[in-house]
Amino acid sequence: MAETRALRSHGWFADQGVLGFTHRSWLRNLGHPDHAFDGRPVIGICQTASDLTPCNAHLREIAEHVKRGVYEAGGLPMEFPVTSLGEILMRPTTMLFRNLVSMDVEETLRANPLDGVVLLTGCDKTTPALLMGGASVDLPTMVVGGGPMLNGRFRGKQLGSGTDVWRFADARRTGAMSQADMNAAEACMSRSAGHCNTMGTASTMGCWAESMGLSLPGMAALPAVDSRRKAMAHVAGNRIVQLVREDVRMSSILTRQALENAVVVNAAIGGSSNFAVHLLALAGRLGIPFDLNDLDRLGRSVPLLVDLMPAGRFLMEDFCYAGGLPAVLRELGDRLPHPDAITVTGGTVAENVADAEVFDREVIRTAADPLRTDAGLAVLRGNLAPDGAIIKPAAASPSLLQHIGRAVVFHGVEDLHARIDTVECDRDSVFVLTGVGPRGFPGMPEVGNFGLPRKLLESGVDDAVRISDGRMSGTAFGTVVLHVAPESAVGGPLALVRDGDVIELDVDARRLHLAVDDAELAARKAAWTPPPRAAERGWVRLYVDHVSQADRGADLDFLVGGSGAPVPPGNH
Template identity: 55%
Template sequence: MTFKPAPWPRKLRSQHWYGGTSRDTIYHRGWMKNQGYPHDLFDGRPIIGILNTWSDLTPCNGHLRELAEKVKAGVWEAGGFPVEVPVFSASENTFRPTAMMYRNLAALATEEAMRGQPMDGAVLLVGCDKTTPSLLMAAASTDIPSIVVTGGPMLNGYFRGERVGSGTHLWKFSEAVKAGEMTQEEFLEAEASMSRSSGTCNTMGTASTMASMAEALGMALSGNAAIPAVDSRRRVMAQMTGRRIVQMVKDDLKPSDVMTKAAFENAIRTNAAIGGSTNAVIHLLAIAGRVGVDLTLDDWDRCGRDVPTVVNLMPSGKYLMEEFFYAGGLPVVLKRLGEAGLLHRDALTVSGATIWDEVKDVANHNDDVILPAEKALAQSGGIVVVKGNLAPKGAVLKPSAASAHLMAHRGRAVVFEDIDDYKAKIDDEALDIDESCVMVLKNCGPKGYPGMAEVGNMGLPPKVLRKGITDMVRISDARMSGTAYGTVVLHTSPEAAAGGPLAVVRSGDFIELDVPNRRLHLDISEAELAARLATWQPAHEQAASGYAWLHQAHVEGADTGADLDFLKGCRGSPVGKDSH
């Protein structure tokens, strides 16, 4: 794609606040000067908002204030005026009921912070998994020149000589305790090894996946995704990003120029190659909806179906993000896709160059971390979209994290009406369940939980784990952590709380999962299904007020990104009238 920069110099957006000598201009500019800014900083140079998702209660982003200083340095060096702006920060490991419930609120709040304040460009300073999509959604909605820099993954964890992947080993060790293979004391000892430095999850969880998606979309500088949080090169990346955004403003290089349909297809194929999180499906659908690109679940299946998973990282493989960086990181994967004809090489990036120009000369430094295609973890590694009478609008499954013997399976349903019902029953030795059954969890979708929590990877019953069984087919309208694994069908749409067929599944029904043929079928007659749906009543009361009410009233289904219906589309960033 050829991008034609806008003429420079020209009047910038911020000059509607700070340019001239009117009463209103002096009002805006004069108050800013109380921070010690000299008058010539308001002379028309680009004002760059550093949108910082730092929070002490978002531990993945706890180091972003330091990183923001490096971004500022880069902006100053390039002749811009940096202003740091704290924005809504939601952490999956602290927010209840789930950070996903607040992704759309964070996007809305950030969008209005961008639209209502004198920013000519924005650096999206993100880390924990929901902060990346929420700020990209905001940038897509306002279409102000924007660029992503992430906080980076934490260093490898080790416990008794074994690599410990954040999240992945939490599930593994928890199951080992229930199976009697690990003591509670050993579990507590292992806890200290799980998070030994600043940064996001060190597995290919949702945070690292979304950092990779930002880079594959062209919204971050090449190489950004994998640099460890504590590596000095992460700070260099932040400073270079600060320099770059100033030129992007001068060129008027906007998110809509970068995030095209081709860019989204590149990201989908990249997600397959890295064994990325199923959460990327919902987030990319939502971002596409904001920028005005027609992206569907069918695009996920079409683009990802023939892409091998070549990144040998947990939860699909054995290594962690630190090794991925040392091997060459995401640019190596993008080059591999380009060589295989699976990359739109001319897709534009925030660097001003095409994605192929950014990666064509990189080298793979460890072919056990970034595997040859013939040694791929999964030859068809893309997110699978299954449909049928149980999921008319689709459901998703991550094949690289699933068990091959369960990809075509028919079993008796064991139904949990909601997450509380699951917790009350799963440890009961009298529960009528074995490894051939299909575990079904309802009412955990966007409206139902509410917010769509990461509970879809239900832990197996202890009596099954004690047999040495480590996987069963699980189906829900929930999400699961990108650090999790298993043959888990997620995002079933329409969700149970909206009256989808999942709502009327009963224990004892038989369900067929047929991944090769993309089918998810409830084995009852059409007449029986229609009769059950006709008598269905919602299981839970809707929220009466507050954001929970707004969310439940306006959230769309997982199959379109679970965004709020009134936030779809690129609405731009008009300056508007001064109210003073």
């Protein structure tokens, strides 16, 4: 089925000399016939399945269904692995390796005879890493996510992966839950293939890809084990071949309009705070000017429509049955800034969801009766965060969104663990954690929602203002200020906070203020010395030397922008 337009892979397979002979001959050991090299689209299937990433392990089977669709449409599928990022097992934090995986994807796509690619994603960082790498090359691209696991069930109640873990951990610390009960809950939580079933980062990233038009409608919420996901993978294999023939590149879909839609959707679903750092990094790869001010402006006054943990009660399986993301997109109506944005289906967002319905109004609320009227991630500024910080109001305690308290400071995770239950504090204290930013940890771990002192928990306090230059899990909840920039490790004001300093948080005013005068802060800064650097080598050294701050997406400075698809000819 020869193509009328010479494709990128033509540069590998059309040559009748030694180069073409070499490329074709070695691939024949996979059983490909003559017509596999007749100029048809070659489709990469970027695989993140791994036993070390249990959320993604089933993607091996999903890939087979993508291949069926590719073959059916007249393409040649080529499955390949890239580094997989398993949130559950990797240490010190998967965020340390997001940019590394993006480089793996970028260079694999550029170096091989691929005309288009299907990105198989799932666990938290695999989606942004693959999108960032794909954006840097700009081939026709689709995303097929692995989907969420089924709802957990524990003693007659639903159990949300991640979110209930934090609640159980606090209960165990205070003795309100026994170890035996913890063990029983552990066995009930992850009962099928798939990623977290809350609106954590993995589910947020699936909705992100769909809201930007890179996934087929309905893909994000469909349970991992639902047979319809396999059918959608097959359809995606069909569709990517057509996108190659039509030369619809990733940049044709991922426009500024798509990014703006994604911000609004993230607010409406109560998405993860990690959305911010990944969106900013992707915008940088695309060369689209986009900053925290855009994030705050677009997210303001967007109603929270989806009642899912951690901001609500239900789980992703319930979200699917209630109508999924297409129903939310339709419910947003004119609140969605760009309903005419083009998607991988060939239709617009509005066309894709024209027939979408809501089947459960407890799970997906109306815009006239939302859970919250202002659900977007809030960007805070002030002398404690000159370049910005974020908070997720939908997961915070309303009574703490305007708060003044005295600082209790921990310098690093080890200090936190050593002293959290012995520090002097009260229910108004503001807990500050330094040294967990992109460079300081390094890698910006999800420790911002650290547990409260035991004496506060035992007195009935279940939330307090916490501030750090780190991140928090998308499954977590609480009044947690995150991504403070500049971070403490580079001398940001967070490094200068001392026990007893008064800190003011006012989310409505977008203000984060340290009540210490400028002269005193200048004196503290003059006396400050940078923390010692560990004896890094390899990737960690490269990362620390080149990572940007959170307000720029924590990408590496030399990865901003794209490399494009052309590569020099081989030297065989």
